[in-house]
Amino acid sequence: MIWLCDSFIKEQELFSALRHEERVLKIILARFFPLIPKPLKFSYELNDPDIIGEADLEEMVIRINLSYLFSHGEIEGIDTLRHEVAHICSFFEIGDVWIKRRGKEVYWPHNKNWKKWCRFLGCRPYAKMEKNKQ
Numbered sequence: 126m127i128w129l130c131d132s133f134i135k136e137q138e139l140f141s142a143l144r145h146e147e148r149v150l151k152i153i154l155a156r157f158f159p160l161i162p163k164p165l166k167f168s169y170e171l172n173d174p175d176i177i178g179e180a181d182l183e184e185m186v187i188r189i190n191l192s193y194l195f196s197h198g199e200i201e202g203i204d205t206l207r208h209e210v211a212h213i214c215s216f217f218e219i220g221d222v223w224i225k226r227r228g229k230e231v232y233w234p235h236n237k238n239w240k241k242w243c244r245f246l247g248c249r250p251y252a253k254m255e256k257n258k259q
């Protein structure tokens with residue numbers, strides 16, 4: 126008889142939910158942006174405690190901080206995946222967005238177009254608490 130502890134089962138359930146969400150997001154991305162040169166990949170090996178997730182547009186990799194997801198659960202995890210995919214959708218639709226702030230050009234990742242994609246994908250249209258999240 127195999128004994129499975131609660132945390133192991135919760136981890137498996139979390140991964141199952143994330144894999145499902147990955148598939149859905151890949152289908153949406155392919156439908157709206159069929160000419161994206163590389164397939165989207167997801168990595169859960171982001172270890173910077175200041176970053177929940179990041180979208181690497183060059184490599185087409187979404188990197189996620191797994192310990193954050195373990196501590197915050199499935200709903201937060203799915204919201205994070207959608208947040209990062211919204212960055213990819215926004216970039217492939219209109220490119221990077223820069224605004225002028227106090228006379229300086231500033232990169233604006235959480236711009237209005239990104240928020241539009243957040244609403245479409247079903248995640249909260251704002252960055253969470255961490256300063257470095259993109």
Ligand SMILES: [Zn+2]
Nearest residue numbers: 234252258259
């Ligand atoms: Zn972001």
